[in-house]
Amino acid sequence: MSDTLLTVENLTTAFEGGGRVLTAVNGVSFEIRKGETLGLVGESGSGKSVTAFSLIRLVQPPGRITSGRILFQGRDLLTLSEPEMRHVRGAGIGFVFQEPMAALNPVMRVGAHIAEALIVHGLASKSDARTRAIDLLRAVRITDPEKRVDDYPHQLSGGMRQRVMMAIAIACKPPLVIADEPTTALDVTVQAQILELLRDMKREFDLSLLLITHDLGVIAETADRVAVMYAARIVEQGPVREIFRNPRHPYTRGLLASIPDGAAGSRLKAIEGAVPDLAALPPGCSFAPRCSDRMDVCTTAFPDVTQTGDDHSVRCYLYPAPGSRIPVPGGVR
Amino acid sequence: MPLVEVRHLVKHFHRGGGFLRAKTIVKAVDDVSFSIEEGETFALVGESGSGKSTTGRCMLRLVEPTSGDVLFRGENVLGFSSARMRAARRDMQMVFQDPYSSLNPRMRAFTIVEEPLVIHRIGSKPERRDRVAELFRLVGLDPAHLDRYPHEFSGGQRQRIGLARALALNPSFIIADEPVSALDVSIQAQVINLLMDLQQQLKLTYLFVAHDLRLVRHISGRVAVMYLGKIVEMGATASIFENAQHAYTKALLSAVPVTDPDAPRTRIELDPALVNLAAPLRQIGAGHFAAV
Numbered sequence: 001m002s003d004t005l006l007t008v009e010n011l012t013t014a015f016e017g018g019g020r021v022l023t024a025v026n027g028v029s030f031e032i033r034k035g036e037t038l039g040l041v042g043e044s045g046s047g048k049s050v051t052a053f054s055l056i057r058l059v060q061p062p063g064r065i066t067s068g069r070i071l072f073q074g075r076d077l078l079t080l081s082e083p084e085m086r087h088v089r090g091a092g093i094g095f096v097f098q099e100p101m102a103a104l105n106p107v108m109r110v111g112a113h114i115a116e117a118l119i120v121h122g123l124a125s126k127s128d129a130r131t132r133a134i135d136l137l138r139a140v141r142i143t144d145p146e147k148r149v150d151d152y153p154h155q156l157s158g159g160m161r162q163r164v165m166m167a168i169a170i171a172c173k174p175p176l177v178i179a180d181e182p183t184t185a186l187d188v189t190v191q192a193q194i195l196e197l198l199r200d201m202k203r204e205f206d207l208s209l210l211l212i213t214h215d216l217g218v219i220a221e222t223a224d225r226v227a228v229m230y231a232a233r234i235v236e237q238g239p240v241r242e243i244f245r246n247p248r249h250p251y252t253r254g255l256l257a258s259i260p261d262g263a264a265g266s267r268l269k270a271i272e273g274a275v276p277d278l279a280a281l282p283p284g285c286s287f288a289p290r291c292s293d294r295m296d297v298c299t300t301a302f303p304d305v306t307q308t309g310d311d312h313s314v315r316c317y318l319y320p321a322p323g324s325r326i327p328v329p330g331g332v333r
Numbered sequence: 334m335p336l337v338e339v340r341h342l343v344k345h346f347h348r349g350g351g352f353l354r355a356k357t358i359v360k361a362v363d364d365v366s367f368s369i370e371e372g373e374t375f376a377l378v379g380e381s382g383s384g385k386s387t388t389g390r391c392m393l394r395l396v397e398p399t400s401g402d403v404l405f406r407g408e409n410v411l412g413f414s415s416a417r418m419r420a421a422r423r424d425m426q427m428v429f430q431d432p433y434s435s436l437n438p439r440m441r442a443f444t445i446v447e448e449p450l451v452i453h454r455i456g457s458k459p460e461r462r463d464r465v466a467e468l469f470r471l472v473g474l475d476p477a478h479l480d481r482y483p484h485e486f487s488g489g490q491r492q493r494i495g496l497a498r499a500l501a502l503n504p505s506f507i508i509a510d511e512p513v514s515a516l517d518v519s520i521q522a523q524v525i526n527l528l529m530d531l532q533q534q535l536k537l538t539y540l541f542v543a544h545d546l547r548l549v550r551h552i553s554g555r556v557a558v559m560y561l562g563k564i565v566e567m568g569a570t571a572s573i574f575e576n577a578q579h580a581y582t583k584a585l586l587s588a589v590p591v592t593d594p595d596a597p598r599t600r601i602e603l604d605p606a607l608v609n610l611a612a613p614l615r616q617i618g619a620g621h622f623a624a625v
Contacts, residue, residue: 043517043518043519044488044517187380187381187544188380188544188546188585188588188589189380189584189585189588189603190380191588191590192587192588192590192600195590196600214517214518215518215590216518216592217547217589217590217591217592218590220590220591220592220593220594220596221590221591221594221598240594241594241595244592244593244594254519255518255519256592258518258519258521258522259518259547259592260522260525260547260548260550260551260552261551266551267526267529268522268525268526268551269522270519270520270522270523270525270526271519271522271523272523274487274489274490274520275487275517275519
């Protein structure tokens, strides 16, 4: 499709060590269209951050992308040389991480961080980098940018640091920005400001956004489409309204049901059990041991992707692909 | 008589005072008063730096308050000797936020839960073993795992261990400081349900310190909203959520992401300059107070 910016096909990233292989991202496929925000939602250890690092090929050893294709602007990023890839990072794909304090160099001034990105990509000379940095700080709504440009990261609040991260991410005008839990470490009022900034930046700079979060509220407010990850796999994806109004996968339904809805004092609908250990996954569907709709077929093999509607797909035996064997209802336990 | 009454609690921290640098005073808790009835869940909400956690810690004297009173069953615990305070802590316990850092990684789960019983010289060794197994069952853990180490448990299970330890001495009052904020969404609900079940079963009174307003709305009967060391609004949960009066409460409530893509969003921004921190709490409705 011509309006597709990024296509990820069958991406698999594994960590090997001590004779064990741990597959953190397992056959993940999705696409991001021009101008849209894709929300990637999942719990800790679901593989959503490893997916993000895989896209920019910054998975730390012993982690390794073992298969798949990442098509971005007509090229497969997995076939690029490291210098070519360095150009993609920043100029093609910008990123914002959860902990801005860990991502920023504590002995470099704010302006120097932004200038570095511009100079490395040949978008500014040393003499005009400072002016450009001030412009970018203004673009991310930092008040007094002429002064702030000379601050060190520790002199800024958490919300301000995240704005600086955003300024660095958009410095080279990349068409895609990956934001990995950009508001998780922030207070709720600051989170609201940063989410608003992301929405504004997307519009002003004509960005597509991959927003990674565990918070379904953040997804509901920001994303156009959603992909739900569980134990290294995307188990459901579709338009945000469709996912919230008409969730198909029992895990998605469980997640949505477990959110307190304001009915004071009632019991919450928890998903029983715990997220499985990626090194000791159950046979078949990884969610089967916690699933209230579990059937015999669920422990045989991981279900294939089924299209359940326009742009809505799910990996669950409750929704068999047309023509495939339909599970016996008597198998429901 | 309320079970717990906090009157004019103040905690100042002194900061700095280094070379060529003047000392500054941080008013972490600045004249805070509230009371909690027996069997009730009272929530302190606010953002980082609001003083909500420090208030909780001062009440158990894990941090010594600068001034004020903390009455527990009518007695001022701030006047207690350290021996008397130790005894009082049998009845007032704390559950901490991070089940990863609050449990000693070198101690087996059994020893962690048994420790308060040993400190208070309760029971013989076999009796303590039975009691710990009973506590394990109470919080939904398998007593077969008594001899495991914390890292062998998941986050949710670790928080259950922390809860079992807090319950070991049969307390009537528990301060839960962000007890589920380090847990995954699907696990949070399990722990919240457990806290509510235990409250019924053991007639517990909770002070719930939290920043997640969705959760607070769900479990607490009354709420106090803290901002820069002060309570700016306090009242029944429903009346705070449906009829917030203070500018900060309104901004805080409007910032909570709504899990409905079609919900109308009206963000209310707080202008800190417009908040008069000197304004006293005044009654604006039945049991509803606001510093406006």
